[in-house]
Amino acid sequence: xxxxxxxxxxxxxxxxxxxxxxxxxxxxxxxxxxxKTTLLLTISGILSSLLxxxxxxxxxIGGEDLLRxxxxxxxxxxxxxxxxxxxxLMPTPLDEVLFTLENLGFDESxxxxxxxxxxxxxxxxxxxxxxxxxxxxxxxRRLSLASAISxxxxxxxxxxxxxxxxxxxxxxxxxFVTDLIKEGKTVLIxxxxxxxxxxxxxxxxxxxxxxxxxxxxxxxxxxRDLLKKLRGAGLDVEPVHEMPESPGCKERRIGxxxxxxxxxxxxxxxxxxxxxxxxxxxxxxxxxxxxxxxxxxKTTLLKTIAGFHKGYSGEIVFRGGVRKAFYVSQTPDxxxxxxxxxxxxxxxxxxxxxxFEVVTGKVPFYEERKHYPPYRLSLGQRRxxxxxxxxAHKPDIILMDEPTAGLDLSLLNSLFEHVRGLSxxxxxxxISTHDPRVLLGLADRSLxxxxxxxxxxxxxxxxxxxxxxxxxx
Amino acid sequence: xxxSRFTSIDLALLAVAGVISGVIFTAAWTIYNxxxxxxxxxxxxxxxYGLWFMGAPLAASLLKKPLSAFLGEFLxxxxxxxxxxxxGITNVIYGFAQGLASELGYLTFRYRRWDxxxxxxxxxxxxxxxxxxxxxxxxxxGTPLEMSLWVIAACVSGAIYGAVVxxxxxxxxx
Amino acid sequence: xxxxxxxxxxxxxxxGASLLAFVANSVKSLILPSLINGILGFALGSKKIPQKLLxxxxxxxxxxxxxxxxxFHNVGDEIVSIQAVTIRSGAVESFLIxxxxxxxxxxxxxxxxxxxxxxxxxxxxxxxxRVPSGIAFSIAYAFRLFPLLSKDLSEIRIARKERGFTSVVxxxxxxxxxxxxxxxxxxxxxxxxxxxxxxRGLRLRKVSGRKPLGLGDVIILSALALQxxxxxxx
Numbered sequence: 001x002x003x004x005x006x007x008x009x010x011x012x013x014x015x016x017x018x019x020x021x022x023x024x025x026x027x028x029x030x031x032x033x034x035x036k037t038t039l040l041l042t043i044s045g046i047l048s049s050l051l052x053x054x055x056x057x058x059x060x061i062g063g064e065d066l067l068r069x070x071x072x073x074x075x076x077x078x079x080x081x082x083x084x085x086x087x088x089l090m091p092t093p094l095d096e097v098l099f100t101l102e103n104l105g106f107d108e109s110x111x112x113x114x115x116x117x118x119x120x121x122x123x124x125x126x127x128x129x130x131x132x133x134x135x136x137x138x139x140x141r142r143l144s145l146a147s148a149i150s151x152x153x154x155x156x157x158x159x160x161x162x163x164x165x166x167x168x169x170x171x172x173x174x175x176f177v178t179d180l181i182k183e184g185k186t187v188l189i190x191x192x193x194x195x196x197x198x199x200x201x202x203x204x205x206x207x208x209x210x211x212x213x214x215x216x217x218x219x220x221x222x223x224r225d226l227l228k229k230l231r232g233a234g235l236d237v238e239p240v241h242e243m244p245e246s247p248g249c250k251e252r253r254i255g256x257x258x259x260x261x262x263x264x265x266x267x268x269x270x271x272x273x274x275x276x277x278x279x280x281x282x283x284x285x286x287x288x289x290x291x292x293x294x295x296x297x298k299t300t301l302l303k304t305i306a307g308f309h310k311g312y313s314g315e316i317v318f319r320g321g322v323r324k325a326f327y328v329s330q331t332p333d334x335x336x337x338x339x340x341x342x343x344x345x346x347x348x349x350x351x352x353x354x355x356f357e358v359v360t361g362k363v364p365f366y367e368e369r370k371h372y373p374p375y376r377l378s379l380g381q382r383r384x385x386x387x388x389x390x391x392a393h394k395p396d397i398i399l400m401d402e403p404t405a406g407l408d409l410s411l412l413n414s415l416f417e418h419v420r421g422l423s424x425x426x427x428x429x430x431i432s433t434h435d436p437r438v439l440l441g442l443a444d445r446s447l448x449x450x451x452x453x454x455x456x457x458x459x460x461x462x463x464x465x466x467x468x469x470x471x472x473x
Numbered sequence: 474x475x476x477s478r479f480t481s482i483d484l485a486l487l488a489v490a491g492v493i494s495g496v497i498f499t500a501a502w503t504i505y506n507x508x509x510x511x512x513x514x515x516x517x518x519x520x521x522y523g524l525w526f527m528g529a530p531l532a533a534s535l536l537k538k539p540l541s542a543f544l545g546e547f548l549x550x551x552x553x554x555x556x557x558x559x560x561g562i563t564n565v566i567y568g569f570a571q572g573l574a575s576e577l578g579y580l581t582f583r584y585r586r587w588d589x590x591x592x593x594x595x596x597x598x599x600x601x602x603x604x605x606x607x608x609x610x611x612x613x614x615g616t617p618l619e620m621s622l623w624v625i626a627a628c629v630s631g632a633i634y635g636a637v638v639x640x641x642x643x644x645x646x647x
Numbered sequence: 648x649x650x651x652x653x654x655x656x657x658x659x660x661x662x663g664a665s666l667l668a669f670v671a672n673s674v675k676s677l678i679l680p681s682l683i684n685g686i687l688g689f690a691l692g693s694k695k696i697p698q699k700l701l702x703x704x705x706x707x708x709x710x711x712x713x714x715x716x717x718x719f720h721n722v723g724d725e726i727v728s729i730q731a732v733t734i735r736s737g738a739v740e741s742f743l744i745x746x747x748x749x750x751x752x753x754x755x756x757x758x759x760x761x762x763x764x765x766x767x768x769x770x771x772x773x774x775x776x777r778v779p780s781g782i783a784f785s786i787a788y789a790f791r792l793f794p795l796l797s798k799d800l801s802e803i804r805i806a807r808k809e810r811g812f813t814s815v816v817x818x819x820x821x822x823x824x825x826x827x828x829x830x831x832x833x834x835x836x837x838x839x840x841x842x843x844x845x846x847r848g849l850r851l852r853k854v855s856g857r858k859p860l861g862l863g864d865v866i867i868l869s870a871l872a873l874q875x876x877x878x879x880x881x
Contacts, residue, residue, distance in 0.1 A: 561755065
């Protein structure tokens with residue numbers, strides 16, 4: 001492929017080309033904004049057919065140029081999007097898997113057979129006619145994987161599959177990819193957390209600012225020096241335990257106890273408690289991590305402490321004059337009420353009594369982005385903005401729900417800096433996460449949720465536990 | 474068929490417009506009943522009727538294509554029927570008629586204006602079939618003066634909410 | 648006994664029964680269809696729709712019918728007088744008519760909702776009634792989206808409360824401030840949904856294999872026709 005872009009004359013991708021063979025895994029790595037997603041859209045033909053973009057070049061699959069031919073790439077390509085919520089279209093798992101088959105003209109009974117077989121192998125058969133919203137996060141993820149391959153495509157592409165996935169999910173995706181390769185399919189994974197697939201990859205293609213910068217084969221990838229160089233390029237290449245500068249488990253000066261939770265039980269339905277017998281303390285300036293898989297009750301616990309979830313029993317006691325716990329959702333978009341960054345900050349300043357200048361001073365990208373709608377900021381910038389808004393409300397505790405999902409290494413480090421700065425200023429944090437980087441880089445203590453109960457574990461150990469579940473430790 | 478000129482993204486946006494308007498339509502029932510007691514039939518219409526006309530300008534402001542207004546309103550009515558059958562399946566009938574009226578609004582601009590003005594017009598026009606169907610279904614018939622007041626109230630309400638929702642949809646910078 | 652029927656036929660039934668409600672003008676013409684549909688509908692519908700909601704609907708409608716009768720049709724012989732308000736026969740008759748219409752319309756809708764589930768209905772609309780595939784997709788996607796958007800709404804309300812706003816909507820400006828985040832979030836979702844659909848071949852979709860008319864369809868449609876006849880000749 002020579003070049004491609006969204007607007008005529010404005011190329012987003014340049015000089016990008018590579019080959020992949022049957023049964024090969026090609027990793028495409030690059031920092032945020034390097035054009036990885038555009039690449040996927042181009043290869044699948046979506047860029048030109050749906051989004052009104054242009055491509056100068058060609059994409060050959062099995063001898064057929066996807067971009068010239070009449071039929072869209074549907075038959076040959078399967079795409080797994082980053083977020084199952086964005087991918088799942090139909091109300092029930094059965095319909096979801098049938099969707100592609102029906103579109104491609106499969107005969108009704110064959111489609112049904114394939115679909116039920118597929119659902120069975122992904123453990124979704126029993127729920128095939130349930131509404132997808134009743135599925136757990138893990139089940140939705142499996143559904144998105146299943147529906148991408150129902151038509152047995154030659155090429156399966158995955159867009160940042162581990163972005164918001166917990167280690168259990170990562171393990172499943174690795175297994176999924178391994179099975180595909182065994183079947184002789186070509187798999188293309190676009191990621192910045194390449195550490196999870198490095199051992200399986202046949203090729204690594206690096207993108208930077210829309211250009212293919214380098215290509216490495218499997219043998220080359222075994223070298224340590226190369227990995228170090230890649231780290232410098234902003235890629236997450238090593239699982240946390242191999243990272244050279246892990247800050248290790250250090251002691252920090254923390255203050256008095258400001259929150260005591262005793263015997264807490266949380267539920268959505270009274271008879272089926274999600275969490276039982278939860279007890280812990282939080283100190284001023286402390287960063288406490290809450291670890292567990294998607295769906296284990298982390299969000300519910302955070303919302304309960306913030307006062308938004310009413311289904312609970314037990315004690316939540318704030319001490320030392322502490323009044324406020326501010327909840328920051330995993331999806332920063334829920335927080336925005338205005339149409340510009342400037343508007344948001346003015347609103348925050350006026351509602352909290354802080355000075356506008358001080359508030360904007362906390363936002364490093366303010367000058368260049370102040371007229372942007374908050375939704376157009378990058379994910380990292382959006383997270384930053386919500387954190388600033390939270391801080392403006394002068395809370396004593398900030399409750400963050402999965403703040404690192406989707407952030408690459410550099411954004412992650414800026415976020416860590418921000419949080420550390422605030423905690424040194426006396427703000428306490430409870431951060432729910434399944435990201436080992438948070439545990440090593442930020443957390444003073446960590447609580448692991450297992451079977452509805454909570455157990456304290458040293459952050460380093462918790463991090464290792466997570467990486468081992470994912471299969472890279 | 475015209476519908477095939479809608480891209481997949483258009484169809485997805487149509488669904489979004491349908492769900493959001495369907496939810497608003499459902500809430501509108503309560504608002505209507507409450508405001509009828511407080512402000513009488515004319516006041517109630519001004520306050521609440523426009524809410525039921527929002528599906529069309531919403532979809533049209535998002536898609537900016539012919540037939541999107543009609544489909545947006547119709548789909549919203551379908552969603553409303555499934556969520557809370559307060560009006561039962563007559564919502565679908567109202568949605569059909571209101572959708573057509575709103576579509577006419579965009580047609581008068583030759584499908585070239587997709588802004589707050591055309592949104593307000595679309596909302597306003599839907600008031601006519603709404604009051605008309607009311608008269609038939611609920612026997613809400615009054616003197617010519619009363620009826621004209623209701624029509625005007627409904628149309629004004631439609632214009633206001635049509636403008637509000639168009640402005641919101643147009644301000645989405647993709 | 649299982650009489651086969653197409654789900655979309657029930658849709659047509661509900662539509663036809665509701666149209667009857669528009670047309671029928673007197674208590675006599677309405678009473679039979681209304682009672683049949685009302686009783687069957689509420690009985691079947693209460694399995695799927697929470698009883699509280701049904702009760703609320705009943706109350707809401709009775710109240711609306713009452714006010715309506717009082718405002719617009721309070722003519723004729725005096726029936727009862729409560730303090731300053733005189734209720735006349737006209738109001739009572741109009742109250743009855745409206746209530747019967749309500750039972751007919753809502754009852755037939757509940758009948759439909761009670762007997763089919765939405766997913767099958769959508770498929771039937773596309774396959775049997777030949778609703779265009781693009782539209783059928785929108786309907787199905789809307790059905791998928793609904794609980795998701797409800798969740799969005801509650802999260803937005805949490806954020807609003809935290810930032811110092813009321814969570815209740817009191818004016819068009821408030822409405823706009825809730826619409827904006829909902830639209831923004833859904834917009835991105837819809838774009839990716841559209842991409843997902845396009846890649847999975849939505850454009851090529853052509854549904855075939857119409858389900859043949861069964862005994863059930865005949866029964867349902869004749870029941871509808873019968874009600875029309877009885878009503879119009881009463």
